[in-house]
Amino acid sequence: MLRFFSCFLFILLISSCSETKExxxxxxxxxxxxxxSTDSSSSKTEDxxxxxxxxxxxxxxxxxxxxxxxxxxxxxxxxxxxxxxxxxxxxxxxxxxxxxxxxxxxxxxxxxxxxxxxxxxxxxxxxxxxxxxxxxxxxxxxxxxxxxxxxxxxxxxxxxxxxxxxxxxYIKAKEGDKVKNWAGKYVIEGGRQEEAFLEITAISAKKLEFSIRLAENGDCKGTKFEGTAIILSDTEASTTESEDCKMSFILEKEQITLKEVPGCTAHKIACSFEGIYTKKSK
The missing domain is CATH 3.10.450.50 (Nuclear Transport Factor 2; Chain: A,)
Structure with a gap:
């Protein structure tokens, strides 16, 4: 019995040292x-x-x-x-x-x-x-x-x-260059088709005008919204309280992350404009 207990302690000590190194x-x-993603169907190598x-x-x-x-x-x-x-x-x-x-x-x-x-x-x-x-x-x-x-x-x-x-x-970009970074057409792609479109249609030093459209997507098909957002910083913009759908825009050069404030009336309850929109090359 004593011999078994000693072996058990030795195994515990080895295990503890191994955990510390890792x-x-x-x-x-x-x-x-x-x-x-926690998708259990994904295959992984052992190393x-x-x-x-x-x-x-x-x-x-x-x-x-x-x-x-x-x-x-x-x-x-x-x-x-x-x-x-x-x-x-x-x-x-x-x-x-x-x-x-x-x-x-x-x-x-x-x-x-x-x-x-x-x-x-x-x-x-x-x-x-x-x-x-x-x-x-x-x-x-x-x-x-x-x-x-x-x-x-x-x-x-x-x-x-x-x-x-x-x-x-590091050389800081000029303010005018940063404002121009917002311009362009953006898209969320899913499956075999494009699911949502975002276009920045006009830009000034303090605000931008945009349009959003949901593509072939069941009950949400063709849902459209146009509005104005105030530019808060080089990378942030937000719609005004008067808009039917209040949302924030986070810009990271080739992508705009759009988040809605609950209560948007510009689309059906089951629909959403939220997501990460990637700039189209052309």
Whole structure:
């Protein structure tokens, strides 16, 4: 009996050590898992590093956003184990380091930030731009009396490990250019057909005019709404209280996320204008 109990304790100790080693990597895996679909019919490889996650644009954006948050937090808190876990084993480039490893990146950042106080990294998520697995986002870095505004280009592999991270000086766009970013035709696609259309028909410095139409979609077919929204910032706009349907617009270059306030009378109860509208190329 005593011998059996000793073996049981030994197994528990081994299990505990194994869990401790995996904790840093688990944070990023949890971030990815929380943004992925829970469809049980999806097939997955046994090795998470080789798995090509099947994600839609909204999920991809959420995963990348959370990884950037972890990156900024890990440097600010000098948690270099967490920083290391965000990169692939082999990294093409990180700052001036080329063909390097995640371990070397962690060591270099530990050396670079040694002795520095009040470290802050703030990412401007409203300015993030995503194309395939490449993310461009401004990151503002500061410590004590130092400040730097950078534009980071981050390339991920299919398992959302960072394989390249380069920076250049961030140059703020002119206000006129930002207003123009709203212009265009946008669409929500679903299945084999386009489900909803959004067009920004006119723009000024303070407001935009728009039209929305629901396509072939059962009882909602052909539902249309035209209105005016006040531009609140470079990336936000909102309809006025007088509109039949009060809604907010969040702009992220090639996409507009539209959210309704409950009580919209411009469509049937079962219908909705909400969703992520992607800009049409032509």
């Amino acid at each position: 904790q840093d990597a688990q944070g990023k895996e949890d971030t990815i898992a929380s943004n992925l 998470p590093e080789l798995e090509e996650f099947k994600v839609n644009d909204a999920q991809k954006k959420g995963i990348m956003l959370n990884i950037v948050r972890q990156y900024c937090q890990s440097i600010a808190e000098k948690d270099y184990k967490k920083l290391e876990s965000l990169f692939a084993d082999s990294v093409n480039q990180y700052a001036f380091l080329k063909n390097t490893t995640k371990e070397q990146i962690a060591l270099e950042m530990k050396r670079f930030y040694a002795g520095k106080k009040d470290i802050r990294l703030v990412a401007d998520y409203g300015e993030m731009k995503i194309k395939d697995y490449t993310l461009n986002i401004p990151i503002f870095i500061s410590w004590e009396k130092y400040k730097a505004d950078t534009q980071a280009e981050i390339i991920f592999d299919k398992a959302f490990n960072m394989v390249s991270f380069t920076e250049k000086p």
